[in-house]
Amino acid sequence: MAVGKLLSALSEEFPGITIVEETAGGGPGRFRSARISSETNLSFLKGTVLWICKSPYRPHHGRKNWFVDVSVRHDAETVDFAESSVRFETFRSGGHGGQNVNKVETGVRAIHEPTGVSAISTDKRSQHLNKRIALKRVLEAVAALNSNSMATAKSLDRLEHTRIVRGNPVRVYEGMEFKRIR
Numbered sequence: 734m735a736v737g738k739l740l741s742a743l744s745e746e747f748p749g750i751t752i753v754e755e756t757a758g759g760g761p762g763r764f765r766s767a768r769i770s771s772e773t774n775l776s777f778l779k780g781t782v783l784w785i786c787k788s789p790y791r792p793h794h795g796r797k798n799w800f801v802d803v804s805v806r807h808d809a810e811t812v813d814f815a816e817s818s819v820r821f822e823t824f825r826s827g828g829h830g831g832q833n834v835n836k837v838e839t840g841v842r843a844i845h846e847p848t849g850v851s852a853i854s855t856d857k858r859s860q861h862l863n864k865r866i867a868l869k870r871v872l873e874a875v876a877a878l879n880s881n882s883m884a885t886a887k888s889l890d891r892l893e894h895t896r897i898v899r900g901n902p903v904r905v906y907e908g909m910e911f912k913r914i915r
Contacts, residue, residue, distance in 0.1 A: 735784045735799045736764040738911040747773050768806065778803045783902035786909055802897040809886035811879040812848055814872055820844045821864060826855035843867035850874045 737758070744750050749772035756765040769775075784799040826840030840855040841863040852870030854863040905915040 734758070734763050734789070735782075735801050736767060737762040738784065738906070739782055739801050739803075740764070740767055740769070742906065742911050742913065743769070743775075743778075747771055747775065749773055776805045778903060779805050780903035781898050781901065783905045784911065785905065785907045789909065798899075800897055800899050800902070803903070804896075806890060809879075809882040811882055812845075812875055814845070814875050816868065818846050819868060819871060820846055821867070823860060826863075839863060841867045843871045845871050845875055848875060848878060850878065 740750075740752065741762075751770050752767055753770045754768040756767070758764045780803060782801040782803055784801065785797055786799065787797050788794045820843070822842040822844070823838035824840045824842065825836075825838050837860070839858060839860045840853065841860060842851055842853045843864070844851040850871055852867050852874060854866035854870065856866055857863050902915075904913060906912060907914050
């Protein structure tokens with residue numbers, strides 16, 4: 734409920750906010766967590782938000798301080814792959830092919846210039862076929878880099894999701910009307 738009320742309050746204060754991703758809570762307008770996007774830089778909200786209110790679910794319970802952690806998340810850096818950003822080098826490959834391999838540069842090295850990822854192919858007798866194979870290998874390597882970057886970002890998000898510091902709040906709200914007092 735506190736996350737939902739905070740989202741409502743922030744949406745009123747900063748109209749450009751959109752919910753990008755949410756983890757539903759126990760009813761409408763309730764969230765376990767939410768990820769928002771905004772045209773306004775909201776990094777000043779990073780920290781803990783305190784909501785002072787008696788529990789609407791357990792009215793006789795003594796707890797009245799509820800905390801919400803606000804974190805700034807940066808998206809994973811991914812690399813766009815364009816064939817035009819790949820440089821090709823040829824060389825004599827050796828191996829199968831008889832005298833042809835000693836005379837013709839059939840081996841191909843493909844280098845993705847933005848990342849420095851490279852792959853070679855000497856599998857075929859034809860430079861054209863080796864070029865296609867090396868290009869495919871570079872594409873797979875760049876895709877693996879992107880996948881690792883996204884997995885790391887997701888892992889950091891999970892760690893951030895469970896981290897909360899109670900005390901020294903950046904904002905304080907009070908009551909069921911979620912009135913900002915600090």
